[in-house]
Amino acid sequence: MPNLQTTQLIKQFGKQVVLDDINLTLKPNTIYGLLGRNGVGKSTLLSILANHQTASLGEIKWGDTVLTGRDHPLQTIYLMSEINLFNKDDKLRTIIKNTALLQGSFDHALAEEMLTAFDLNPKKKLNQLSTGYRTIFKTIVALCVPAEYVFLDEPVLGLDANYRSLLYRYILQAYESRPRTFVVATHIIEEIATLVEHVLVLNDAQLIVDDDLETVLAKSYRVSGPEELVREYCTDLNVLGSQQMGTLYTVYLYDVLPEERVIPDRLTIDHIDLQETFIKLTNKGSEAHV
Numbered sequence: 001m002p003n004l005q006t007t008q009l010i011k012q013f014g015k016q017v018v019l020d021d022i023n024l025t026l027k028p029n030t031i032y033g034l035l036g037r038n039g040v041g042k043s044t045l046l047s048i049l050a051n052h053q054t055a056s057l058g059e060i061k062w063g064d065t066v067l068t069g070r071d072h073p074l075q076t077i078y079l080m081s082e083i084n085l086f087n088k089d090d091k092l093r094t095i096i097k098n099t100a101l102l103q104g105s106f107d108h109a110l111a112e113e114m115l116t117a118f119d120l121n122p123k124k125k126l127n128q129l130s131t132g133y134r135t136i137f138k139t140i141v142a143l144c145v146p147a148e149y150v151f152l153d154e155p156v157l158g159l160d161a162n163y164r165s166l167l168y169r170y171i172l173q174a175y176e177s178r179p180r181t182f183v184v185a186t187h188i189i190e191e192i193a194t195l196v197e198h199v200l201v202l203n204d205a206q207l208i209v210d211d212d213l214e215t216v217l218a219k220s221y222r223v224s225g226p227e228e229l230v231r232e233y234c235t236d237l238n239v240l241g242s243q244q245m246g247t248l249y250t251v252y253l254y255d256v257l258p259e260e261r262v263i264p265d266r267l268t269i270d271h272i273d274l275q276e277t278f279i280k281l282t283n284k285g286s287e288a289h290v
C-alpha cells in the first residue's frame with residue numbers, strides 16, 4: 001500500500017492561514033495520534049487528505065502519483081464524517097447499506113457486534129441519536145469500511161469513560177484483525193497514549209512534532225533543582241517552559257540529553273507523560289522551538 005504524503009501544504013480561509021507548509025508522510029499500517037489545541041486545523045488537514053476540501057497550495061501524493069481532486073483513491077481513504085453526506089432522517093441500517101454499496105464492501109459482522117456492544121438500535125434514525133451515540137455510529141462505520149487509510153476525527157467525542165475504553169478496544173481489535181492506517185484526532189491525550197504508535201502535533205498552523213511515540217516520550221523531561229544548576233544544565237537544550245516553586249526551579253525539556261553533560265547530584269531529571277509534554281509544547285507564549 002502506498003504512502004500518503006503532503007508537500008508544502010498550505011490552507012487559508014480568507015486571510016487566516018490555518019495550515020502552513022505541512023510536510024507529512026502517512027505510512028501504511030500505522031496508528032497515528034493527531035493532536036492540537038482547539039481550532040488549530042486537525043479536521044481541516046484530515047478533510048484535505050480525504051479530498052473533502054482542497055488545499056490552497058502544495059501537493060498531495062499517493063505513492064508516486066500527485067493527486068488532483070479527480071483521481072483521489074476514494075475507497076482507500078475514509079474520513080469519519082463522510083456519514084454526514086447521508087440523509088439524517090435515514091435509519092442507521094439504511095446508512096450502513098448505502099455505505100457498503102458506495103465503499104464496495106463492509107464488515108457487517110463487526111458492525112453487528114459493535115451495535116450490540118454499544119446498545120445501539122439500527123432501526124433508529126441518525127438524527128434521533130445523542131452526540132455520543134452519533135460519534136459511536138460514525139466510528140463503527142469507519143471501522144467497517146474496507147479503506148486502508150481511515151481518519152477518525154474525535155472518535156470519543158461525547159462518550160462516557162466506559163464507552164471510550166470499549167471503543168479503543170474495538171479500534172485495536174479492528175487494527176489487529178486487518179492492519180491499516182488510522183489517524184485519530186483527539187483531545188483525550190492520556191487515553192490515546194496506549195493506542196498510537198506515532199504522534200503528530202499541530203500548533204500555530206505548523207506540524208511541530210512528527211515522531212514515534214517512543215521517541216516523543218524519550219525526549220520529554222522535567223529537570224528540577226536549584227535554579228542556577230538547572231539553567232546551566234539546560235543551556236542550548238530545547239526548553240518548553242519553566243516554573244519556580246519556592247527554591248525549586250523546574251524546566252521542561254523536549255530534547256535528547258547530551259551524554260557528555262554531567263548531571264549534578266542536586267538535580268532531579270525524570271520523564272513526563274504525553275499529555276504534559278503536549279501541554280508544554282502547545283502553551284501559548286512558551287519557549288518551545290522544536
Ligand SMILES: Nc1ncnc2c1ncn2[C@@H]1O[C@H](COP(=O)(O)OP(=O)(O)OP(=O)(O)O)[C@@H](O)[C@H]1O
Nearest residue numbers: 013014016018036037038039040041042043044045
Ligand atoms: N469552512 C471554513 N471557513 C472558514 N474558516 C474555517 C472553515 N473551516 C475551518 N475554519 C477555521 O479553520 C481553523 C481550523 O479549524 P479545524 O476545525 O480544522 O480545527 P480543529 O483543530 O479540528 O479544532 P477542534 O479541535 O476545536 O475541533 C479554525 O479557526 C476554523 O474556524
